[in-house]
Amino acid sequence: MSSSDRDRLNGRRALVTGGSKGSGKAIVQRLREMGADVWTTARTMPGGYERPDRFIEADTSTVGGVEAVVSKISEGGALDILEHVVGGSSTPPGGFAAATEEHWLAELNLNLLGAVRLDRALLPAIVEAGSGVVVHVTSIQREMPLRDATLPYASAKGALRTYSKSLANELAPRGVRVNAVSPGGFRPERMRASSTSSPRATD
Template sequence: MGTERDRLDGRRALVTGGSKGAGKAVVERLREMGADVYTTARTMPDGYDRPDRFVAADTATAAGTDAVARRISEEGPLDILVHVVGGASTPTGGFAVITDEQWLVELNLNLLGAVRLDRALVPAMVEAGSGVVLHVTSIQRELPLYDASLAYAAAKAALRTYSKGLANELAPRGVRVTAVSPGGIETEAYEQFVDRIAEGNGLTRDGAKQLIFDSLGGVPLGRFARPEEIADLIGFLVSDRATAVVGAEYVIDGGTVPTV
């Protein structure tokens, strides 16, 4: 049975990349828990039910993060900031085909957007003496796939290191920082990734999925996580159930990363 520690009533939250996939599931979960949830993505979906809580912006750019920060700051400090936005768009072919421009695309989307938004919004949390920041990383920081997502993996590794350092700095000042490291997630973005692998390697979609599983050393659960499963973990970590969790990275990958 739920208690007040499971609720987020009266708390303001921002979820980046909240228009689809895991981000959309996180928005829905935090709203179920009672939070007043804002979200941002490049384009507001048609028929979006809370247009007053949507900020259309590209957080991979400095102008985009500035626009989000201005809108959110109008009504005071956040209580919860969840960085879900991310992705890989590098072509297949290994390290040698990744241009400087593509490296910057991946770094801006998967690392620097979160850095800029934190820099803009977290000081108000610190001043208030409370808040939670959560960064979504990836198991590719440990198991990088070199064919089409090496730059993404490197950016996520940097995000994890940044997140840990930020946690150590902010915990004494009342702000908790944690991270969630998903393996594969059954989203539209994953299906597009499968298409890129299939096209780049002359495979069927089923063959591309098997190649992805094999490149990870297998997935013991037999499937990738569903968006709502990611959202459940994040809902716990930003709640008062997790008030002693600081600087940790929670892996949710169906057993993909070998551990002892």
């Protein structure tokens, strides 16, 4: 078997959050090129989206949005790949004092708790299947925060990386790999759902 054949994802089911634009859209396209059956979710489906049957309109920063995604995805059984890309910041400039209670909660829900809730709902089936890959997209700001405007965002991404490390250690013996990556560090070729590589959180 050639290396290109080994890197194929034929028959794998994947979910990419925040897959309607930017890096999320690129990941969706690449996974599909590799043969995966890819679902994606975002708040709004773009006009002319090529696979509307594989798009779930939902806000994963809310409990209701996560429940909508889980309900649809679970119809097809366990996932092989779960890729959390969705994220962002809406905190205004002005340093720590400008970030209100609402800003902190919004950033935590979007950049951390949405992933935690989806994992909590979807990982049991992946673990039961005995193999799978989970990727949490973080940010360089987890270590180098821009103090003027994005402290809540940076804090949430830092917490996401810590959560990923703990999850990787817990699930490694059960055949599930968990990685935390910054934009630019994601390689779909590594998403072949197997337990041949040791789970770890990467930068």
